[in-house]
Amino acid sequence: MGIGSMVVKVKLEGLNIVRARGKWYVYVRDTKEKLLVGFEGARADLDKRMAMPDFIAKYNSRRVRDLRRTYPDGTLGALVEWYENECPKYQSLAEATKNDYTKAFKYLRPEFDYALADITQADLYDIRDKCAKEKWPRFADKMISALSSMFTQAVKRKKMLGNPALGIDKCHKADPNANREWRENEWDYVAANAPAHLLTPMMIARHAGYRGQTIVKLRWNDYQPDPRFGKCFRIITAKNKELVWIPATDELQAYLDKLDRPALNICTRADGTPWESEVQMQTSVSHYLRDLEEAGHIGGGTTLHGLRTTYAADLKRSGAETGDVAAALGDKSERMGAHYTRHVENEAKVIRAFEGKKKR
Known part of the structure; x- marks a missing residue:
């Protein structure tokens, strides 16, 4: 890329470029750091803007992890290297969790020389x-x-x-409206227009209850014939490695059976190629x-x-019981079934209260 009549192409790796509401947004893919926000113009204009010295300087100033650097035993850096490369627990984590941890450790890179024996909870509160x-509060909580x-x-x-990180309270306050149940009219509009x-x-x-990390990897061969329901899904969930069988609803079967199959994955981008990651898919849906x-x-x-x-x-x-809901969600714990349906339980209590009032 370049400015003027001479165009020098420079490949800027690791960027996520998104167009929303007629404006361009450029992020660092790994860390979600914003490099350019709300830029207006065509793609060619964006390329020229990204070739300007101030943008290049900002791009080059990102924290880059030096993989050749080694740290003495007993330091935070040495522990991170052990955890990511040798610890069995880390290897069993879901890919989305590993990605979150990697981003957190990249942020902590300047602290890698710190001796483990000297780390106190007060130190962790300071860095948090x-x-x-x-960054932002939720990222800080994920780092902890x-x-x-x-x-x-x-x-x-x-x-x-x-473990000096035990008991540290969160600085991000969850939005009670986040990930709420959709209203019927909202779903009807999206289903008709997306x-x-x-x-x-x-x-x-909507009709199988899968998480984004499962959806992005779901393949056509996971969508199988079933003698009772016509079609079903049989997969091992990414988060908890649970083998889950779920019937495909009539609505979902009618929709999927009409789709072309340009790739092994069911979900693809507009050009028919698989999504690069769960984050890319969720970001595109969110912008829409x-x-x-x-x-x-x-x-x-x-x-x-x-x-x-x-x-x-x-x-x-x-009429499903809480444990049945959890099983249909692919969760081992009934607690997760309760988590997703607590508001329905409250609705039922309100309904009983008003029905009792009518009887009186």
Whole structure:
């Protein structure tokens, strides 16, 4: 890329370039750091903007992990290397969790020379608060979670005497409206208007209850004939390695059976190629939903994961027990079934209260 009559092409790797509401947004793919926000113009204009010295300087100033650097035993850097490369617990984590931990450790790189024996909870609060300001509160909480997971394994192997990350309270306050159940009119609008490459993952979340990390990897050979329901899904979930059989609803079967199959994966981008990652798919869906929200077609808080909540709520209202809902979601714990349907239980209590009032 370049400016003027001479164009020098420079490959800028690791970027996520998104166009939303007519504007361009450029992020670092691994860390979600914003390099350019709200740029207006054609793609050629964006390329020229990205070739300007200030953008290149910002791109080059990103934290880059030096994989050749080694750290002495007993330091944070040495422990991270052990955890990522040798610890069995780390290898068993879901890919999405590993990615979150990798981003957290990249942020902590300047602290890698710190001696493990000197790390106190007060130190972790300091780095957490600094991280929340430089990045965002939720990222800071994930960083502490990554450290706590690593420290727990270190204590078990006598690499540390204790886990100083235990008991640290979160700085991110969860939005109670996040990942809420969709209203019927919201789903009807999206189902009738969304482009196929975005509707397909939403249909699967709505009618099979899968997480994004499962949806992005779901293949056509996972969609199989079933003598009782016509079609079903048989997969091993990415998060908990659970073998899960789920009937495909009539609505989902009717939709999927009409799709072309340009790839082994069911969900593909607009050009028919598989999504690069769960994050890329979820980001594209999110940008689309926020555009609809801005236009007044749907409300706030609608997310891909919220359709999993909608799926669970439907099962609960149909009479399914909490444990049955959890099983249909692919979760081992009944607690997760309760998590997704607590609002339905509250609705039932309100209904009983008003029915009792009518009887009186």
